[in-house]
Amino acid sequence: MYLDPIGNQHPYKMNIIVCLKQILDPEVPVRDFSIDSSGLQADSACANQVTNIFCENALETALQLKDLHGGKVIILSLGPESVEDTLRKGLAMKADDAFIILNDTGQIPDSAATAKTLAAGIRKIEPFDLILVGRESGDWGAGQTGGLLAEELGLPFTAFVDEISPEGDDRLTLRQQTDSGWQKFSAPKPAVASITNSDHNLPRIPKTRDIIMANRKPVTRWTLEDLEITPEHLSSSQSKARVLTLSIPDSKSDCEFIEGDNIEEKIGKLAGKIAAITRSA
Amino acid sequence: MSEQTSTVITVVAVDQGSATTGLLGAGQRLARDINGEHLVIACGGTDSPFVAMLSGSADRVIAVESAELANGHPEVWLNTICAISSENNLASIILGSDILSQEITPRLAQRLGGSSIGDAQELSANDGGLIITRSVYGGKAVADIQLTASPAVVWVRSQSMEPAETNATAGTIVAGKVDKTTAPRTQLVDTHEEEAEGERLEDAQIIVSGGRGLGGPEPFEDLVALANVLKAQNSASRAACDLGWVPHSWQVGQTGKKVAPQLYLAVAISGASQHMMGIADSKVIAAINTDSEAPIFKYCQFGLVEDHKQVVGPLIEKLAELLK
Numbered sequence: 001m002y003l004d005p006i007g008n009q010h011p012y013k014m015n016i017i018v019c020l021k022q023i024l025d026p027e028v029p030v031r032d033f034s035i036d037s038s039g040l041q042a043d044s045a046c047a048n049q050v051t052n053i054f055c056e057n058a059l060e061t062a063l064q065l066k067d068l069h070g071g072k073v074i075i076l077s078l079g080p081e082s083v084e085d086t087l088r089k090g091l092a093m094k095a096d097d098a099f100i101i102l103n104d105t106g107q108i109p110d111s112a113a114t115a116k117t118l119a120a121g122i123r124k125i126e127p128f129d130l131i132l133v134g135r136e137s138g139d140w141g142a143g144q145t146g147g148l149l150a151e152e153l154g155l156p157f158t159a160f161v162d163e164i165s166p167e168g169d170d171r172l173t174l175r176q177q178t179d180s181g182w183q184k185f186s187a188p189k190p191a192v193a194s195i196t197n198s199d200h201n202l203p204r205i206p207k208t209r210d211i212i213m214a215n216r217k218p219v220t221r222w223t224l225e226d227l228e229i230t231p232e233h234l235s236s237s238q239s240k241a242r243v244l245t246l247s248i249p250d251s252k253s254d255c256e257f258i259e260g261d262n263i264e265e266k267i268g269k270l271a272g273k274i275a276a277i278t279r280s281a
Numbered sequence: 282m283s284e285q286t287s288t289v290i291t292v293v294a295v296d297q298g299s300a301t302t303g304l305l306g307a308g309q310r311l312a313r314d315i316n317g318e319h320l321v322i323a324c325g326g327t328d329s330p331f332v333a334m335l336s337g338s339a340d341r342v343i344a345v346e347s348a349e350l351a352n353g354h355p356e357v358w359l360n361t362i363c364a365i366s367s368e369n370n371l372a373s374i375i376l377g378s379d380i381l382s383q384e385i386t387p388r389l390a391q392r393l394g395g396s397s398i399g400d401a402q403e404l405s406a407n408d409g410g411l412i413i414t415r416s417v418y419g420g421k422a423v424a425d426i427q428l429t430a431s432p433a434v435v436w437v438r439s440q441s442m443e444p445a446e447t448n449a450t451a452g453t454i455v456a457g458k459v460d461k462t463t464a465p466r467t468q469l470v471d472t473h474e475e476e477a478e479g480e481r482l483e484d485a486q487i488i489v490s491g492g493r494g495l496g497g498p499e500p501f502e503d504l505v506a507l508a509n510v511l512k513a514q515n516s517a518s519r520a521a522c523d524l525g526w527v528p529h530s531w532q533v534g535q536t537g538k539k540v541a542p543q544l545y546l547a548v549a550i551s552g553a554s555q556h557m558m559g560i561a562d563s564k565v566i567a568a569i570n571t572d573s574e575a576p577i578f579k580y581c582q583f584g585l586v587e588d589h590k591q592v593v594g595p596l597i598e599k600l601a602e603l604l605k
């Protein structure tokens with residue numbers, strides 16, 4: 001039984017694993033975006049590397065569950081050396097333990113290889129009650145990893161979740177955002193969920209003190225060999241979703257800016273244009 | 282159909298209104314490309330008008346009558362599609378852009394030993410398998426991606442797909458059943474529909490949308506009034522939704538709804554590439570923004586560089602007069 005600092009009992013404490021992906025900053029302006037010499041991925045030098053926002057929403061969701069019910073938040077990331085920055089930031093947000101799966105192949109694995117590799121790491125972290133991932137990433141945005149990971153581990157899965165609460169000792173209630181509202185699912189633990197953004201999972205800003213403390217915390221490092229994953233497994237030749245071409249579309253700019261002697265005249269012209277389309281729609 | 286014939290399954294998990302015919306079109310064209318059979322799986326009675334409509338663009342429809350499927354239980358859909366898949370020589374499974382389809386896409390691929398991807402804007406096939414074209418890096422680039430493992434399981438951006446053609450002869454309709462071999466682990470316990478005013482955003486002909494530049498929830502009331510005059514729907518950028526100014530069901534963009542209206546009027550929206558991914562299929566985009574350098578104007582047919590506070594009120598009056 002978990003007791004919080006003032007002695008309250010928390011029967012619903014959980015071990016939660018959050019998978020974090022580091023990506024090229026999606027806020028990079030169009031004019032700065034470029035493709036690297038392989039022609040198949042963005043030039044990593046054209047912007048900073050940041051933690052994918054939906055992964056941070058997932059971490060925030062996990063941290064709120066820990067704040068309420070106790071337990072542990074474990075963060076896990078697959079990628080090159082630079083992903084340590086993502087994990088340090090996660091530790092500064094008050095995650096408890098951090099694990100890197102180092103991908104030094106220089107190749108970006110597809111969703112299937114990513115899920116398989118993450119699953120190999122997760123099997124070494126057991127026991128856990130819940131695995132959270134972001135609904136999709138701001139770079140390739142395929143949105144496949146969570147579902148693939150759940151199937152790989154043989155666990156129940158719910159996508160687009162914005163709220164999670166414990167339900168007795170061995171189940172969870174997961175609220176899924178739908179096209180027209182929401183649905184609630186009850187799933188047995190352990191379960192996997194992909195997290196979407198909502199107004200109550202905006203990631204917390206770490207305190208300066210916690211950022212300093214986070215730099216002193218240990219980060220467990222695994223190589224692919226440690227997980228018995230062959231480097232070829234992550235290579236594009238093995239990819240089930242192989243990138244053939246990547247190109248930057250032309251951005252045309254032929255906007256007609258509405259002119260006029262005064263604002264009334266401009267609004268009149270704007271109204272005329274809108275009314276014309278509305279009548280024919 | 283002989284045993285060698287490959288099958289393309291189109292799963293109509295949710296009736297997406299006008300977008301459903303785009304989904305059907307994607308499956309139909311792919312089946313023709315590979316000279317295969319177009320099999321549609323849908324929830325409904327064999328004599329329902331909906332299933333009859335689907336059969337017009339299919340070689341075969343498996344209609345499954347089930348409350349669990351109708352309620353959108355992902356695990357029941359998953360088990361049922363897997364069972365049907367195992368009885369066919371499957372090349373590909375095509376799904377729509379609804380949340381349910383997005384959730385089950387990777388899970389189907391993993392269970393069937395195939396490959397998966399989402400948000401396909403174009404589909405084609407070659408000897409190596411299915412090739413899909415999609416926006417990546419938040420709309421800053423476009424990729425062609427080959428799915429090498431069969432079956433290729435793909436959810437498509439239904440609303441931007443060309444509609445299906447109606448075949449000379451309607452396909453056969455057979456009754457399917459829910460696969461009960463495996464009991465679902467997850468239970469659907471509650472469903473909440475937000476009060477939808479009028480048509481779905483995805484089907485709207487005119488959309489009035491607001492962004493962070495509005496500065497708070499109050500100006501959205503004016504945008505609602507503007508939409509009323511135009512018989513339009515309202516939407517918003519992700520920033521405005523995340524700030525809690527309007528519900529998330531209003532969100533349009535890469536991670537929100539994908540819309541395709543005749544007119545998308547963007548008020549105080551800067552036009553980040555992620556937002557533009559959701560509105561790229563709009564016939565006309567127009568904007569009101571104080572910043573003439575805002576990226577939104579790059580995509581606009583016409584625009585007004587003014588403060589929304591000075592514009593929206595008089596614009597409502599003017600339009601009310603013009604559209605009387």
